Amino acid sequence: MSPKDEVQLENQSQPDNGLQRSHVCINGRVLVFPEPPANVTAFIDRVRSAAEDPKLGENDLIALVYGSDNPILDQGMLPGRPMVTKEVLDNPIYRVLTDFIDQKRVREGKLNLEKTAASYTMTTQEAADQLGISKAALIKAIDAGRLPVWVKQNRYYLNPSIVESFPIERRGPPPRLHLRFGSAPGISFRVKVPGELEDVRDVEAQTKEAWLSRWKRIAIIMGGTRGDKKTYRFFVLEPGGAPEKIELGPFFVEGRFRIVEKINNSAKAHEAWRKCDL
Amino acid sequence: MFELSLYIPLNANDGESFTSEHHAVFEAFVAEKFGGVSRLPGTIVEGTWIDAGVTYRDQNIVFAIAIRSITDGSSVREVVDFAKSHYRQLAVFVRYLGVAEIL
Numbered sequence: 001m002s003p004k005d006e007v008q009l010e011n012q013s014q015p016d017n018g019l020q021r022s023h024v025c026i027n028g029r030v031l032v033f034p035e036p037p038a039n040v041t042a043f044i045d046r047v048r049s050a051a052e053d054p055k056l057g058e059n060d061l062i063a064l065v066y067g068s069d070n071p072i073l074d075q076g077m078l079p080g081r082p083m084v085t086k087e088v089l090d091n092p093i094y095r096v097l098t099d100f101i102d103q104k105r106v107r108e109g110k111l112n113l114e115k116t117a118a119s120y121t122m123t124t125q126e127a128a129d130q131l132g133i134s135k136a137a138l139i140k141a142i143d144a145g146r147l148p149v150w151v152k153q154n155r156y157y158l159n160p161s162i163v164e165s166f167p168i169e170r171r172g173p174p175p176r177l178h179l180r181f182g183s184a185p186g187i188s189f190r191v192k193v194p195g196e197l198e199d200v201r202d203v204e205a206q207t208k209e210a211w212l213s214r215w216k217r218i219a220i221i222m223g224g225t226r227g228d229k230k231t232y233r234f235f236v237l238e239p240g241g242a243p244e245k246i247e248l249g250p251f252f253v254e255g256r257f258r259i260v261e262k263i264n265n266s267a268k269a270h271e272a273w274r275k276c277d278l
Numbered sequence: 279m280f281e282l283s284l285y286i287p288l289n290a291n292d293g294e295s296f297t298s299e300h301h302a303v304f305e306a307f308v309a310e311k312f313g314g315v316s317r318l319p320g321t322i323v324e325g326t327w328i329d330a331g332v333t334y335r336d337q338n339i340v341f342a343i344a345i346r347s348i349t350d351g352s353s354v355r356e357v358v359d360f361a362k363s364h365y366r367q368l369a370v371f372v373r374y375l376g377v378a379e380i381l
Contacts, residue, residue: 027299062339066317074314078344081281083314089306098298110288111295119294146306148299162300165363260359 025099026106026113027120028151033092039071040093051100051107058108061101070097095145120150120157127158131166132240132256141166164258177215177237177255182207187224189251194218194278207250215239221273222248223266234269236261236276282345282354282374283318285338290366300364301339307360308343311353316342338371345374 019035036044050056050064066082068075072093073082088094105111122130127147128138141147142156147166149156179197181189183206194217197210212218216238223232235246237257245254263269286304289295301317308315318340345354358381361370369380 025299027297062317073316077314078279078281078316081316081342081344083316083344084305084309085314086306086309088314089302089309095299095302098302102298105295111297116295116297145299145302148297148303161366162303162364165360166303260363 023096023099025095026102026111027117027149029149031092031095033096036093037071043069043071044093044096047097047100051103054107056104058101058104058110061104065097065101072097089145117150117152119161120152120159122158122160122163124156124158127163130163132243177212177218177253177257178209179212179253180207180209180251181253182251184249184251186226187222187249187251189222189248190220190273191253192219192273192276192278203250217260217278218253219273219276219278220246220253221269222246222251223269224248230266232266232269234261234263234272234276235259279347280345280375282343282372284341284343284357284361285371285373286341286361286365287367288337288339296365304341304361304364307364308341308357311357312343312345312350314344318342 020032021035022033023031025031035041046069047061047064050061064070066073066084068082070082072088072091074085074088075082077083077085084094102111106113124135124138124142128135131138138147139156142149142158147158148162149158151157179191180203181191182203183189193212193215195212195214197212200208200210203209218237220235220237221232222235223230225231236259237246237253238260240256240258243254243256244259245252246259247254261272263272286301287296305315343354343357358370358372361367372379372381
C-alpha cells in the first residue's frame with residue numbers, strides 16, 4: 001500500500017454522484033460528505049462563525065454544538081437533553097461540528113497542535129499488531145471514528161496510550177488463555193475466572209495447568225514472602241491485544257489479553273481480590 | 279430513567295490535551311452501552327484531586343448519560359473503567375440521584 005493510500009481511503013469511500021462538501025480537521029483529516037439539508041448547512045455555518053468569533057469562548061461552542069439548536073442530535077431520547085447517539089456519531093457532520101470546538105480551543109491557546117501531534121507516534125501497522133487485528137480492520141475503525149489519528153505526511157499515526165485502551169469487539173470466541181497456577185515455597189499465583197476451566201491437569205503438588213476459552217474478565221493475585229516482607233500484586237485482564245504473559249516462577253497466564261487494572265500495593269491487592277466479583 | 283454525570287478532565291495528568299476525536303471514542307463507547315450521551319452545555323468546572331500526596335488540578339467537562347434503571351450498574355462500571363483507561367485517570371467523579379462518588 002503506497003503512503004498516500006491510507007488517507008485517501010476516506011475520500012474514496014464517498015460516491016461522487018452529487019454535491020459534496022469537505023472539511024479539513026485540525027488533525028489533518030479531510031471529511032467529505034454529501035451536501036446536507038439547508039437547516040444543517042445553516043447550523044454548520046453558525047458554528048463556524050462562533051468558532052471564529054473572538055467574543056465567544058469554548059463554553060459557548062459546547063453549548064451550541066450540544067444544545068437543542070443542533071438539528072443532527074437526537075432530541076427525543078431524553079427530554080430536554082439532546083443526545084449523541086450511534087447514528088449521530090456515524091454522521092461526519094458531527095465530527096465537523098466538534099472539530100470547530102477544537103479550533104476554538106486552539107485559538108484560545110488551550111490546545112497546542114504541535115504538542116498534541118507529537119504524541120501520535122504509532123503507525124497503523126504497529127497499532128494493528130498490538131491489537132491483534134488486521135490493518136484493514138484498524139483502518140475501518142479509524143474511518144468509523146472509533147480511533148483518533150493524526151495525519152502526518154499523508155499517513156495516519158495513532159497515540160500509543162489510546163491504542164492501549166482501545167476496546168476490541170471480536171466476532172467469535174475470545175482468545176484462549178493458558179494458565180498455570182498454584183503455590184510453591186514462598187510464592188503463590190491464584191486466579192479467579194467466571195466460567196469453568198478446561199483440560200485441567202495436575203502439574204505437580206499444589207500446581208495446576210488449564211485453559212480458559214469463554215471469558216470476558218479474569219482476576220489474578222500473585223506474590224510471595226521474602227523474609228518478613230509480603231509483596232502481592234493484583235491484575236484484572238480482558239480479552240484482546242497482542243500476545244502477553246504474566247508470570248511468577250513456574251506460574252503464568254499467557255494469551256491475548258489487556259491488563260485493565262493493576263494494583264502493586266499488597267494490602268490493596270488483597271482487598272481488591274477479596275472484593276473482586278467477575 | 280435518571281441522569282448520571284461523569285466529570286472528565288480536559289487534559290491528562292501529563293498535560294496532554296484531549297481532542298474532540300478522543301472524546302468521540304468515549305462517546306461511542308457510552309452510546310453502545312446506553313444508547314446515547316451528551317456533554318452538558320457550557321460546563322467546564324475546576325476540580326482538585328489529591329492522591330498519594332500529589333495535588334492534581336483539573337478543568338473538567340461533564341458527560342451526561344441516561345440510565346434506564348439502577349440495575350444497569352454493571353454497564354456503568356464498564357463505562358467508568360473505560361473512562362479511567364481512555365483518559366488515563368486514577369479516578370473519575372460521578373454524580374447521580376443527588377449523590378456523588380469518586381470511582
